[in-house]
Amino acid sequence: MDFYLFAVLQGLCFSGIALGIYISMKIFNIPDITTDGSYTLGAAVTAILLMHHISAFIALPLVLIAGAISGALTGLIHTKLKINALLAGILVMYSLYSINLTIMGRSNLPLINVPSLFSILNISSNTNYNSFYILIVFITITTTIIGYLLKTDFGIAMRATGDSETMIRSLGVNTDRMKIIGLALANALTAVSGYLMSQLQGFTDISMGIGIVIVGLGSVIIAETFINLFNITSVWLSLGLVLLGAVIFQLVLAITLDLGVDANLLKLVTAAFVLIIIIIPKLKFNFLPKI
């Protein structure tokens, strides 16, 4: 059972990436893969600060800023230098590897016996349950802030930017600036996932971010399947489904491992799973009435 609980905890840690990808991919329509780098960046900054006995609460804003800067860089390269968003993301992600290594000093930093976010409160004697409650509170606060933001005038303008650029420019919005802010926000959230994960697993590793973007993509696509199925327009429900998507994704991977699939094949299984959830909504089931 603890095995599955840990999968849920991982899913909750990944909700930052899921929200980040939701913002870049669904709201701004930009394929952003800075993610791999900004996730590790968040984890690296967290590890270094915690090792120097800096509180997890002080580390958080610094992690947010670091993530935001990396996203803003991708945004600047994409909008000001007019470079394809995918390429801009690859360039920043690639260079972040060196930056992360420089921050960390070596490729792995253990966080044993270091006070972390999960040791601040002791609600339950079981460490996993304790982490679960803390993560739930943390993510509720984060999601509330993002949900509120998307409901404000600024948030509506953000959503319109990815939808119809012509329209929103004619309504007085600088779309370049908006995209830079959007990518900064998305990667700040991604860095928060790194912040949470490094503290949950008790270490930061330079390679922990490799291919992590697929976790975000998978979560968002699961959420989108539900959003399309039930014609959901509410911002709150959509964000909730993105979080749920992140947890479901990890649970499915846990089930696969539990079934005895070789751990070496995990990335292959993950990719296959993402492919399946993408094509499921496209299949036409005969027993459903045609619309």
Add this chain to the structure above:
Amino acid sequence: MISVKNLYKTFNQGKATQVNAVNGISLDIKKEEFLVIVGSNGSGKSTLLDLIAGKLFADKGEIVLNGFDVSKLPDYKRSKWIARVFQNPFSGTASQLSILDNFRLASIRTQSKGLTIGINELFKKKVKEKISLLGMGLENKIDQPIGSLSGGQRQALTLLMSIMDDCKVLLLDEPTAALDPRSSALIMQTADLLIKEFNLTALLITHNLRDAYNYGNRIIMMNEGRIVQDINNYEKAKLKQTELYDWFV
């Protein structure tokens, strides 16, 4: 209201495909003037409108709007004065957003988009009232994504959105080109009504010569980036519809 001086815009400069889209245009548009622009495809009408809106920047010449030289301002800054309705109904509205969200953005066109929630009951009531003027029954669908509406309905809403915030100049770039005759007529009547009621200065590009004849109080014809005909209100009243057709022969 709008003063255009010696405007030039060339595409693909120096290449075999060079096009002098706008080739030395000077034009003075007075306040509350409703200018209709006609001309064959490639005559530079849309380029002229894009230059005025700031979507394109001129190679040479200046554009003065309401006393301000806006030649160097990008489109999103000129939106302080200018509202636009596009040829494609999808360009003027954001499909995935609700009618209400679209109207919210339009109602703060000239203002900054801040971190407060602007949609409240009062605003909803105001939007419903405005939309009910169209008589399309859309006032009960304000929470629906605007993408679920027809092209005609979307164009009508785009028109209405332009007067949600202070508007001096309304640019209409073939607003009825993608619509059926009935919707077209409705859009043109609504536009005409709004222009008169809100004392707007308006520019309309159209290929429909009957609309060009029926609406507006000044008409110009463009050809190869230049103005070749310019008929003011007094003369336009005397103009016959058949004469308009003759311009194109």
